[in-house]
Every structure is written in structure tokens, then in C-alpha cells.
Amino acid sequence: MSRIVVHGLEKSYGDARVLERVNVTAEAGEFLSLVGASGCGKSTFLRILLGQEQQSSGVVIVGDGPIVPEPTPQRGIVFQRYSVFPHLTAMQNLLLVEDFRSGGPFGRVFGARRRNARQQAEAMLARVGLAHARDLYPASLSGGMQQRLAIAQTLLGRPQILLLDEPFGALDPGIRVEMHELLTELWTEHGMTVVLVTHDIGEAFKLGTRVLVFDKVRHDPQFPSAYGATITYDLKLDRKTRASSQHLAKVAAMVGTTRPDTAMATTAS
């Protein structure tokens, strides 16, 4: 529901440059999959979009103006770990969204608004298949259930942009396929812009409308951290390219980690 424009983005930690010359424009409603080797800066890029970190130089525009340099309700996030609040039950985790949004100085809504929030939360719990777990604490939910809860919680915040940082990285393959279906359905329903960081190339091709590969193009053998990664490959996916093993193999070779055949299997699942 909101476009993202990144121009000439650069990020360094001291002498070490992580990202350089990153240029990308994403239209509202696009689903971007970011892939790349470990430590290539794709998660850093996501944290900049989140507002948790700031770019060293360059312009980031989200929606109508420059990005607010701190996390705001405009951008929702699902992390791989610590994705939900461990001190609240599933239900309370979802109620917290309304509590934070319009709870005032107590951080809690009361009366009719609470009943309303509770109804919405119930509906959302049922939507992600967690109705039976409403009174359980996250510690007694499985990894997949926790991530479903995290996605539900983030969506209740009605973000214009949904950021996902390897949200399914710690899940079993079977559960992962379920999560893919859920995510695709929710994205179709809500139509927000999604940015997904993953190291599963099959997942990137299966879910995204566009795959961006992060890699270093310049190397200094004396000082490996002199140059950062940038977007080396930008592939728009339609029905034909999505199924094409040729593109997939090419991206897999760029990232250099995943075997193309397993990635193909994930895409087909």
C-alpha cells in the first residue's frame, strides 16, 4: 500500500562497508524477496527499512516522505526469533496491538473498545488457526505457531509495509509450506508491500513478485571489508519466470549456498 524508493544507499560500521550504491524502487503491493550469501547485508538493509538502523548516506523514501529514523506503525516486522512477547498469552499478544495504538498513557483500552479489540483478536486468531491456543504463553507454542501469532499480531497493526526477517528460517519444511500458503493468502487479502529476507532461494521465488540478489561486486584482497554489497540482480517474476529452473539456477549460483534442485522443490511445493 506504500511504495519504497531507495537511492544511493550506503551503510558502514566504522571502516567496514556493508552496503553501497543500493538503488531500488518498489511499487505499492509488490512482494520483494531479498536473497544473498550470509553476511551480505540483506538483513542490515531490512533493519534500515525498519528504522532500527540508519543509513550512512543515501535516500530512503517510504510512502510519501523520507523514512522516519525509528520503528513506527507504518512498517510492521516479523523476526525469526523473539517475534512475539513471551510474557503475554496468544490472546494478550494480539490485544496489545490495540492497547498500544489507542490505549493512551495506561497502554490499555477499556470498555467497548476492549470488547471490540477482543472480537478482532478472536477473528484474527481463528484466521491463522490459533483459536485453540488463545490462552497459552508463547513458550508452550511450537515454532510455527509462534510465527503465525507474530504475523497475526503484525497484521493487526495494519502496516503499510510488512518486513519479514527470515521468518520461517527455524521451521520444519512441512510447517514452512503451510506458512507460505498463509502468508500468500494474507498478502492477497491485505495487499500491503512486503519485503522478505530469506536464504532459501526456493522460498524467495515461490513467494515474491520480484527477487533481489545482494552481493559484492568489488573486492579488495588486502582489505575485504573495503567494499560493500549491492543489488546485483533484480528479477521480476511472472508465472513463466517463477517456474523457470534456469533463473533459479542462476540466482542459486550467485548466492552460492543452496542446491538448485532443493530450491526447485520448494518453489513447486
Add this chain to the structure above:
Amino acid sequence: MINAKVSRGGALFLGGLPFLFVAIAYLFASAQRLAVNPSDKLLPSPVQMWSAFLDLATVPDKRSGDLILWVDTYASLLRLFAGVGVATVAALSLGIAIGFIPRVRAFLLPFVTVVCVIPPLALLPILFIALGLGETAKITLIAVGVAPVMVRDIANRVMELPPELVAKAQTLGGNSWTMVLRLVLPQIMPRLLTCVRLALGPAWLFLIAAEAIASTEGLGYRIFLVRRYLSMDVILPYVAWITLLAVITDWLLVRLSRAISPWAHPVEAR
């Protein structure tokens, strides 16, 4: 060895052994000394101790008409809880502020770190001079003695909160204050109660030290008073009584933590 499971009864038996051992050793030594000299005061028999304890608990003092044990216990616990209470409030407010707000951390953390290493007992004379010999000085000693460590511990724990959770709370619309209420405070609660449990040990130490020096009633005062008469028959039951009070307080705090933060004790909650 490391894979052997201990049953409930076995654990009870093994845990009880050291107590039993100390008790038997004491009874044996006491009986031997009393056999040689029936008026020996150093290792009184359990009967002597019990009657001395019962006297203090039920027979009004000849001079003041007070039941000494209860007056002492009330005075001491009041000081202890007042001191630890003040320290807990300080730990909660300062600890969260230091841990959560970078500006407050830059402002106060170095100071708290330095205050932490001042030996509190070295401050005792200063407190007595500045605040007089009354309750204020004793409560202040306890509070000053345990608060800095608690503040640091809570601040550290707040800083250890996963940044993911803080970022997520912000994306859901939390501001600094509502995040303190709904995220930091509940997450820190179990640690705060553990902190209080750990602080109670030093708190008893400071209490007894302060009472030994300037007081007219209190458990520590009584022990140091009757020491002049070698009244081991009073001192030993008093030490046992203090131990009992400490154990009960600790147990209550564990129960409180389970009641307030069931999520932090998943095994018991199931």
C-alpha cells in the same frame, strides 16, 4: 553418576542429612560438656534453649512489661522491609530508567557503578552522625546497602531485553512510556523478585550491624546484648528464629513471583 535420578523421598532424605548431622554433633558435644559441668553456658541443651526462648516469647519483661521476642521481631522486620522496600522502589525506577533511556544511562550509570563499590558499613558512622541514632539511620543503611546492586542488576536486565521485542513494540505503536508499562515492567518482574531475594541476605547483615551498634530493641540488638552474659541459650534460638524468618520470606517471594509472572515459570504452570 550424572544420570542418576533422585526421587522425591530420596531428595528429602539426602537434603535432611546435613541438618541431622549438625544436630547430632551439637547434641553430642553439648551432652559431653554438660556431663562435666552442669552449669556450662557455652553449649546449652535443647531443653534449656527452648525454655529460654519460651520465656522471651510468653513472659512479659519485668522492667518494661513487653513480650521481648515479639517486640524484637516486629522492630527488626519493620526496619528490614522498610529498607528493602525503599531499595526495591529505587531499583525499579532507576534501573528501568538507566536501562531503557540512553540519556539517563549516560547520566547515572557511572555514578551508580561507583556507589556500588563503597562498602556500606563504612557509611554507618556517617549515617549515625547525619541522621541520628533513630530508625531513619538504620533503614537508610539497609536501603543504601542493597539498592545500588539492585539498580545495576535491573538496569543490566533491561539492557538485555532483545532489541527485536523493543522494535516490534514500536512498530505496534508503543511509545517510551507505554513500552515501560506493557513490555519492560512485566518482563523485569521475575528478575526484580529474584533481586529482592538475593538482597535480603545483605539486608539482614546491615540490619543486625546497625542494631548491634545503636538500638533499644531488635533481634540483632538482643543477640549482642545477651552476649555479655554468655547467654548461648538465648543467642542460638534467636539465630534459628532469624533463619526461619529469612526462609519464610524467601519462600513467599518465590510464590509471589509464580503468581505475578506465570510465564517465567513454565514448568510449574503446566
